[in-house]
Amino acid sequence: MGVLSKTRAFFTLTGRAINEVLSFFVFSVLDILDFVLCYAYKLADFFIEAEWKPCYCSSAKEAITSSGKILVSERGESKVVRLTSSSKLQLEEISDTLYVRPSCVAEVSKCAVVSSSEEKKRRGRVRSSTFTVNSAIVEMLQGKIGGQKLSPFPRWSDCDCEICNSWASSCKETLFVQADGPKENTQEDVLFIHGFISSSAFWTETLFPNFSKSAKSTYRFFAIDLLGFGRSPKPADSLYTLREHLDMIEGSVLEPNKVKSFHIVAHSLGCILALALAVKHPGSVKSLTLLAPPYFPVPKGEQGTQYLMRKLAPRRVWPLIAFGASIACWYEHVSRTVCLLICKNHRVWNFITKLITRNRIKTFLIEGFCCHTHNAAWHTLHNIICGTAGKIDGYLDTVRNRLKCSVTIYHGRNDELIPVECSYNVQSRIPRARVKVVEKKDHITIVVGRQQAFARELEEIWKSSRGS
Numbered sequence: 001m002g003v004l005s006k007t008r009a010f011f012t013l014t015g016r017a018i019n020e021v022l023s024f025f026v027f028s029v030l031d032i033l034d035f036v037l038c039y040a041y042k043l044a045d046f047f048i049e050a051e052w053k054p055c056y057c058s059s060a061k062e063a064i065t066s067s068g069k070i071l072v073s074e075r076g077e078s079k080v081v082r083l084t085s086s087s088k089l090q091l092e093e094i095s096d097t098l099y100v101r102p103s104c105v106a107e108v109s110k111c112a113v114v115s116s117s118e119e120k121k122r123r124g125r126v127r128s129s130t131f132t133v134n135s136a137i138v139e140m141l142q143g144k145i146g147g148q149k150l151s152p153f154p155r156w157s158d159c160d161c162e163i164c165n166s167w168a169s170s171c172k173e174t175l176f177v178q179a180d181g182p183k184e185n186t187q188e189d190v191l192f193i194h195g196f197i198s199s200s201a202f203w204t205e206t207l208f209p210n211f212s213k214s215a216k217s218t219y220r221f222f223a224i225d226l227l228g229f230g231r232s233p234k235p236a237d238s239l240y241t242l243r244e245h246l247d248m249i250e251g252s253v254l255e256p257n258k259v260k261s262f263h264i265v266a267h268s269l270g271c272i273l274a275l276a277l278a279v280k281h282p283g284s285v286k287s288l289t290l291l292a293p294p295y296f297p298v299p300k301g302e303q304g305t306q307y308l309m310r311k312l313a314p315r316r317v318w319p320l321i322a323f324g325a326s327i328a329c330w331y332e333h334v335s336r337t338v339c340l341l342i343c344k345n346h347r348v349w350n351f352i353t354k355l356i357t358r359n360r361i362k363t364f365l366i367e368g369f370c371c372h373t374h375n376a377a378w379h380t381l382h383n384i385i386c387g388t389a390g391k392i393d394g395y396l397d398t399v400r401n402r403l404k405c406s407v408t409i410y411h412g413r414n415d416e417l418i419p420v421e422c423s424y425n426v427q428s429r430i431p432r433a434r435v436k437v438v439e440k441k442d443h444i445t446i447v448v449g450r451q452q453a454f455a456r457e458l459e460e461i462w463k464s465s466r467g468s
Contacts, residue, residue, distance in 0.1 A: 037333035093241035095387030175252035176231035181220035192223040195268030199230030199368035206451035228376020240379035275395040287465040304389030339374035346370030396429035407433035412441035
């Protein structure tokens with residue numbers, strides 16, 4: 001038995017070492033490839049669209065222009081950008097992971113660590129200063145200062161099909177919402193928020209058909225496509241900040257449908273938006289149901305955004321889901337190439353999937369995965385998941401202290417993207433939260449494949465919350 005355990009430990013350590021060495025080589029090559037693709041896309045953008053497109057490889061600028069100054073007041077690590085026009089944008093909504101992503105070589109040589117410590121010391125000495133803002137953010141903010149509306153024209157590398165751009169022909173700049181339930185005499189409402197690179201179909205193709213007749217006559221269901229995903233608007237000049245996402249949810253669901261009180265069901269990235277929405281409407285939320293919440297407590301002394309990026313995207317080739325997350329998070333131009341190949345040609349991939357499976361399975365997961373733009377995915381990933389690292393603790397504390405609603409958390413035991421510990425971390429901040437770990441289920445099959453059972457469980461949660 002001792003020999004067997006030693007042999008297993010040997011192969012485990014060997015496999016880990018091989019994974020790290022191979023990962024260093026692969027991601028070093030990707031560092032170079034991303035650098036080359038940066039210039040390739042600049043040329044392509046110029047010849048196809050007749051203008052240079054900003055990217056986060058560009059050098060930083062200290063101010064926008066004289067027509068739109070950025071004034072920074074430091075409050076700990078949070079910095080507020082106040083524009084001289086009527087609009088306002090908080091810099092804390094813009095994650096520094098957009099433009100601070102050290103290469104593998106820099107990580108190994110500790111250059112990034114040294115420069116980071118020096119920067120922290122410098123910030124500690126300065127109370128109020130001018131902040132250096134990446135030029136990509138500067139150029140996008142210039143459009144906001146001018147009061148421009150959402151740009152309806154897709155980039156050449158984005159899909160221009162009717163499904164992805166149906167919002168462009170509408171005068172309304174609201175999210176795509178799929179509603180079900182009674183139009184009159186509604187007792188309560190339920191808001192469903194999908195996760196990263198997904199769509200409302202994650203709910204409407206699974207849960208909606210499996211709710212009981214009683215539930216459909218009692219509750220009004222709203223499943224949204226988040227800003228930049230599915231059939232919702234995909235503005236090319238948006239930064240996809242937390243504020244933008246919340247404003248669109250409120251303006252597309254809560255306000256036009258006069259929603260007074262509601263339950264929230266959210267998956268993965270959607271859990272962050274659900275918590276922010278609950279904190280903003282503490283008296284209106286009846287229950288919170290979170291599936292695989294990406295909550296990683298930040299150790300003291302660590303920079304939250306950078307810490308979370310390394311936890312979610314560790315730059316490892318194995319497991320494959322970590323490799324995919326690393327590509328999406330660390331490499332702006334490589335990930336744009338992936339979107340060019342997959343998202344722009346999603347109709348081809350849908351056809352191939354149906355051909356191979358002979359229509360034995362529905363392709364809504366593939367459609368949800370493909371129907372987004374790189375700009376939307378890139379900014380949402382960094383500004384919502386990474387950028388809110390310093391805010392989640394406050395959200396959870398507010399839910400614990402100010403909200404009286406029930407909190408239920410579901411997590412698949414085999415989830416390789418968001419570990420089960422994340423759900424228990426949430427419970428440690430909200431002791432009344434109930435954690436239900438579902439065996440042999442992962443990040444997707446926590447819903448898909450068990451939709452009937454989950455629909456019944458949700459109905460029980462909502463029913464027990466009526467008296468609260």
